Amino acid sequence: MNNTPKLKLGIVAVSRDCFPMELSENRRKAVVDAYNGEIFECLTTVENEKDMRKALKEVKSAGVNALVVYLGNFGPETPETLIAKEFDGPVMFAAAAEERGDNLVNGRGDAYCGMLNASYNLALRNINAYIPEYPVGTASDVANMINEFVPVATALIGLKNLKIISFGPRPQDFLACNAPIKQLYNLGVEIEENSELDLFASFNEHENDSRIPDVVKDMEEELGEGNKMPGILPKLAQYELTLLDWAEEHKGSREYVVFANKCWPAFQTQFGCVPCYVNSRLTARGIPVSCEVDIYGALSEYIGTCVSQDVVTLLDINNTVPKDMYESEIKSKFNYTLKDTFMGFHCGNTAACKLTSGTMKNQMIMARALEPNQEPNITRGTLEGDIVPGEITFFRLQSNADSELTAYVAEGEVLPVKTRSFGSIGVFAIPQMGRFYRHVLIENRFPHHGAVAFGHFGKAIYNLFRYLGVKEVGFNRPKEMLYKTENPFE
Numbered sequence: 001m002n003n004t005p006k007l008k009l010g011i012v013a014v015s016r017d018c019f020p021m022e023l024s025e026n027r028r029k030a031v032v033d034a035y036n037g038e039i040f041e042c043l044t045t046v047e048n049e050k051d052m053r054k055a056l057k058e059v060k061s062a063g064v065n066a067l068v069v070y071l072g073n074f075g076p077e078t079p080e081t082l083i084a085k086e087f088d089g090p091v092m093f094a095a096a097a098e099e100r101g102d103n104l105v106n107g108r109g110d111a112y113c114g115m116l117n118a119s120y121n122l123a124l125r126n127i128n129a130y131i132p133e134y135p136v137g138t139a140s141d142v143a144n145m146i147n148e149f150v151p152v153a154t155a156l157i158g159l160k161n162l163k164i165i166s167f168g169p170r171p172q173d174f175l176a177c178n179a180p181i182k183q184l185y186n187l188g189v190e191i192e193e194n195s196e197l198d199l200f201a202s203f204n205e206h207e208n209d210s211r212i213p214d215v216v217k218d219m220e221e222e223l224g225e226g227n228k229m230p231g232i233l234p235k236l237a238q239y240e241l242t243l244l245d246w247a248e249e250h251k252g253s254r255e256y257v258v259f260a261n262k263c264w265p266a267f268q269t270q271f272g273c274v275p276c277y278v279n280s281r282l283t284a285r286g287i288p289v290s291c292e293v294d295i296y297g298a299l300s301e302y303i304g305t306c307v308s309q310d311v312v313t314l315l316d317i318n319n320t321v322p323k324d325m326y327e328s329e330i331k332s333k334f335n336y337t338l339k340d341t342f343m344g345f346h347c348g349n350t351a352a353c354k355l356t357s358g359t360m361k362n363q364m365i366m367a368r369a370l371e372p373n374q375e376p377n378i379t380r381g382t383l384e385g386d387i388v389p390g391e392i393t394f395f396r397l398q399s400n401a402d403s404e405l406t407a408y409v410a411e412g413e414v415l416p417v418k419t420r421s422f423g424s425i426g427v428f429a430i431p432q433m434g435r436f437y438r439h440v441l442i443e444n445r446f447p448h449h450g451a452v453a454f455g456h457f458g459k460a461i462y463n464l465f466r467y468l469g470v471k472e473v474g475f476n477r478p479k480e481m482l483y484k485t486e487n488p489f490e
Helices: 021-034 050-060 077-086 111-124 140-159 182-187 196-205 212-226 231-248 268-269 276-285 294-307 321-328 363-371 433-442 459-467
Strands: 009-014 038-039 066-071 091-096 162-168 190-195 257-263 310-321 341-344 358-361 380-386 390-398 405-414 424-429 448-455
Touching: 009 021, 009 050, 009 111, 009 140, 021 038, 021 066, 021 140, 038 182, 050 077, 050 231, 066 077, 066 111, 066 190, 066 358, 077 091, 077 111, 077 162, 091 140, 111 182, 140 162, 162 196, 162 231, 162 294, 182 190, 182 310, 182 358, 182 390, 190 196, 196 231, 196 268, 212 276, 212 358, 231 257, 231 276, 231 380, 257 276, 257 294, 268 363, 276 380, 294 310, 294 390, 294 448, 310 433, 341 433, 358 363, 405 433, 405 459
Parallel strands: 009 038, 009 066, 066 091, 162 190, 162 257, 380 424
Antiparallel strands: 310 341, 310 448, 341 424, 358 380, 390 405, 390 448, 405 424
16 A cells, blocks of 8 residues: 555663563563564664654664564653653554563552553643553563554644645535534645546646547556446546546645545536546545545545545445345344345445456446437446455444544455446445434434445554544444433333
């Protein structure tokens, strides 16, 4: 993924001056040895503020962009929290467990106690830090904590250096994708909002671009037998080059770019195609392109890209699974109720690598209005097929109508069940989806778009949302755990 940060981890040990410094140093070395990856070991152990400045200079000189502050013993509250304040990047705090029952005099570090003071001091200074679920452990335990910190840190760095480029406005009657942008700035994300006319002008300038044949060839190779409408590929290639050039020319001071673009209805009549396949191709390269100017959908997709280091997609939480289809293909094979299932769909924006068999088609819904009863022309450009079965995480970060950050995350799977439908589509199953749908998605006024990561990444995404200041992250609660708004009387 060229559009996501490359993490360089570092670890700094801290030591309270009334404890042996060697305790922290030896425990830090043990963590580095236990960690199965690259991590820069800062040799300056921090006891005071001068040590703190020296250690920061050391890690910054090494190019560290995500830091572990490790309490090898009780730790000094002021310098250890000032590290987090002055380090320009995500910081994780963890503490050492005691090693042996026969070494609890000179070998006792009391980091279990020190971690409490560290967290309180971070709060006093209004400093965000990543603190694991249980932040005290052996060297191997802390190494595992660092592994769980990696996707969160990657996303945090990505957001800090991200620009969302939008081309709008939203389609008519599409207030569901309303996007108060203040929270983007609070997150450190930059946004560039443009008119659809700006995009159209740039598209026309690429009409005879000499690179178009090479892009068409690449599309042909990707589509293979699914290349059912080859005549539309040059126009799609022209559009792809337009977006890629715009990204490069407009990223400005930012390193990473995503798009939130208008895609109907005037798009078809003016651009002469449907942009879905191009959106899928850019998303596969780590540059998510959301539909319908869904700014927070693009943001969510980018988060999923950073966390999973894989291709993501954006889908409508779209339609129910028919009861007869559930009875014949799901009920006896999978441990889900009918209400646990639904279909996730979009016109054709899911990358070819995440479809069982991608085929170039025209957008049926748009054709009803724009090209009724005729051979498809301007509605060509969707990549259609069933989404690959397997584990997924469905999630979204959103600014609501009151400009408050809200979010949800739920783990589930795409079932190996043929959809018998059109678009990029899959039969999804999420435990207790029916209750989640009512008491999280509807109750908290989430739009119909959700980001999909291919794998179970709920823990990392949940931790990231909490770090970003989301007060309450919705999730699919088990049956015995009621939602606040749920009627306890069945």
